Amino acid sequence: MIESLSSQAIATASQMQAIENLIFQAGMPVAALMEKVAIRITQRLTELYPEQSHPHVGILAGSGHNGGDALVVARELHHQGRQVKIYTPFAKSKPLTRVHSCYAKSLGIPFVSLESLQDCDLLIDGLFGFGLERDVIGDVAIAINTINNWQIPIVSIDLPSGIHTDHGGIMGTAIQATMTFCLGLWKRGLLTESATPYVGKLERISFDMPEKFILQVLGAHHLWRINPKQSLLKNFPISRSVITHKYEIGHLLLVVGSQKYGGAAILAAMGAKATGIGMLSIAVPNSLKPIILAQVPDALVIGCPETESGAIASLPDLDLRKYQAITCGCGLSLDAFPIVEQVVNCDRPLVLDADGLNALASIGKAQIIEKLNQRSSSIILTPHWGEFCRLFPDLHEVERLEALQTAVNQTKATILLKGARTAIAVPEKDGTQTWINPESTAALARGGSGDVLAGMIGGILAQGISAKDAAIAATVWHSQTALWLANQRTEMGVDPVTLAQNLLPFLQISKSQ
């Protein structure tokens, strides 16, 4: 329990400080905690950056306890026999940091100018941690910008210096880390889109925070980091009884496609098929029917009357209530507006994507809130930021995660906000819970990858899995497959068709590992 709580909870600076204060009040000496943390950092550094390949290490030490951590690491690496140099741009520091600085000097570790660090094989960034509250300016900013240009691997302690702990914004400038060792609990800012280009590879270093103190501060907590491996293991393969039949495994209806965007229908179908769905029906404009049938022969393709522009004009005699779930919107075009209204009104478990969202946006926020609150079955909205702002224009200047949580509080819909750090917010009894996907690849920034995802979520939802689990499981499966493919084919080689075709091979490989 303790590991899963501390390995998944995401904290702000004040929450982290409050937990640490409880630890100190209970009797743990501050210096002992710093020692423990820094020894664990050193152990991990030694595994990842051994002395043979990284004999010269430069330490950037700030004036606070982040600098204190870095100075203890400097001392330990010095005792390992590495050539360590320390640079600090501050004349004054906190008492504990100062004594570590004195001891380092007494050991003969040189304190040098910034330029002298240029021949190091590795830099340790201990300038600022969660105590950074104002913009970095002057010499420190110059130092950060200079180091970023050196092409030397940089390991940041707790956070890349210059990243705001809570909102992840860049405070003037920030270290571009190769790797970040986050201490204790995940910091909120590290998992934001704005911090992502600075964080590098992210790892958490535990220092055994007692569960009772974490619970005391986080209480009814609401922000979590998805554990991709655990999520895949927990959700896949979706189990089925040996005596089951196709209608028991779920019947998904896709309401998708237009003459303009025919491929989106095929991509959503490919995503849905990979989930092992029992029955797949696809409603498309009549003229698309032969193409879809040729690509997806195992689906029931329903040709619909179409508008002059080639969008679905109406759904012919379809009893929408017979489907376990509906995915609506991929490639639909805005001319299919009346269809979207009909689908949203029918109150079946629903994934609304792309033009489905744009159509919904056109009725205005007040009506969206009213309509979505009337529904009794689950709805998952899957906007990217542009679509999100069309739906909730009053939130476009609010920080991304705040905006997401507000929208979920208002609509009571599950919202999957797509992007480099996709976040899924779910309305629950004790408040909105938000889950962040910590690993993905820019290989997915390609027209059509969202259509595959919408089909996947629908396929999982139709098999009776909750909206929360379907959204999280599909997001992880989608991004982990993309990472696996990018590793083999480069980011250039992850087109949506290849992605959809590799969902199952990836699952098989990840299960056997």
Ligand SMILES: NC(=O)C1=CN([C@@H]2O[C@H](COP(=O)(O)OP(=O)(O)OC[C@H]3O[C@@H](n4cnc5c(N)ncnc54)[C@H](OP(=O)(O)O)[C@@H]3O)[C@@H](O)[C@H]2O)[C@@H](O)CC1
């Ligand atoms: N609590 C613990 O014992 C544990 C803490 N741990 C470690 O401590 C870190 C938090 O330490 P922290 O609170 O000392 O803050 P930290 O980020 O090092 O530095 C802030 C200092 O910089 C200054 N400053 C701020 N902004 C500035 C600016 N723009 N430009 C220039 N200066 C600026 C500010 O001083 P000021 O100038 O405001 O007086 C302040 O002194 C945490 O991330 C983790 O690494 C772990 O070891 C676990 C146990």
Ligand SMILES: Nc1ncnc2c1ncn2[C@@H]1O[C@H](COP(=O)(O)OP(=O)(O)O)[C@@H](O)[C@H]1O
């Ligand atoms: N830079 C990125 N890093 C990781 N994932 C990304 C990035 N950009 C986009 N994605 C993912 O790719 C998908 C794109 O979906 P979307 O924007 O709807 O595209 P489309 O509608 O063309 O299919 C989403 O799952 C999103 O999270």
Ligand SMILES: [K+]
């Ligand atoms: K740092």
